[in-house]
Amino acid sequence: MKSLKCMIILACLVELSLSQILDAGTCNQNIPTVQNFNANRYLGRWYEQEKYPFIFELGGKCIYAQYGLLPNGEISVYNFNINKLTGLPNDIQGSAKIVGPGKLQVRFNNMPAFVGAANYWVLDTDYENYAVVYSCTDILGFVNGQVVWILTRERNPHPQYIERARHVIKSNGLSLRPLQRTIQTGCGSN
Template identity: 40%
Template sequence: MLWISLVLFVAGSALAQVPFLGVCPNMEIMMNFEVEKYVGKWYEAERYFALFEFGGKCVTANYNLSENGSVQIMNKQISALTGVASSIEGIARLIGRSDDPKLTVTFPSLPLPVDAPYWILDTDYKSYAVVWSCTNFGVFSIRNAWILTREPRPPVAVLEKAYQVIDRNNISRAYFIRTDQKNCPATY
C-alpha cells in the first residue's frame, strides 16, 4: 500500500504543485458564488510552484460559460526561456450546487487527464480571485494556490485583498511566486 501511495505522490508531483506531509486542510470558501460573473479573462499575479508553468510569463486564463453549464478554459503563457507561446484548453465543472465555488478541472489533451480540484476561496469578480487546489495521496497532499487579477499589474490594494483571504485560510505565503506580466503582447 505504501508503494502505491508513493507512486501516486510522484505522479501528482510530476504534474505540479507543492507536496506537504498531511492531508488537505479545510478551507473557508466564499458563499453565493456566481459563475456568470467569474467568467472572462484573468491574469495570474502569483502562484505556488507548478511544473507545468515552469518558466512561464504573461500567464492568463480565459473562462467562458458553455451551453451545458460547464466552463471552457483557455490557459496561455509565454516561456521566459525561449519566448515561445503555449496554451492548453480545459473544462471546469461545478461539483455541487450552482452557487458553490468548488469546481473540478480537466485538461483532456494531457497524457493523464485527471480531474483536479479548483476552489474559488474568494473573489470580488472585478479585481481579484484566490483559487485553491489540494489532492490527498495517503499521508501526503499536493497543494496549489493562485492569485488571479483582472489587470496584468494590479494595484497593491487588490493584492492586499487576496492576501487577507490567504491569511484567513492559513495558506503559506512562503511558496508563492510572482508571475512576470511585463512586456507581454497586448493581444495575449
C-alpha cells in the same frame, strides 16, 4: 501484478509532479470557499499575479486564464503563457464542472486519464478585481500537494488587491512564503 505496481507508482509520481508544495497529511476539506459563487460573473480573463510553484507554469510569463460558458453548462478553460527562454506561446484547454459552492473540478484536454480532474476552489473574489484560488491533491493518503493562485482582472492591478488576496490566503492558514510573482511585462497583445 508487477505492471500494476509500476502503473500505481507512475500515477503517484505524476500526481507529485503536478503539485509543487507538498505537506504532510490529507487535504483540508474545510477551507471555506465562496458560498454564493456566481460562475457567470467569474467568466472572462484573469491574469495570474502570484502563485505557488507549479510544474505546468514553470518558465512561463504573461500567464492568464480565460473562462467561458459551454453549451452543456460547464465552463471552458483556456490557460496561456509565454516561455521566458524561447519567447514561444504555450496553452492548454479544458473544462470545469461546478461541484459545490465555489468548488470546481477542472479536466484538461490531452492529459492521461489517470491524472483525473484537478480541484479548483475559489476562496475569495470580488469578481471585478481579484480572486484567490486553491487546489489540493491527496497523494497516497499521507501527503498532499497544494497550489495557490492570486488572479486579477487587470494585468497590472492596484496593489490593494494583491494585499487583499494575500490576507485571504493567510487567514485560511495557508503560507505566503511559497508565493512567486508572475512576470506580466513584455507580453505584447497577449
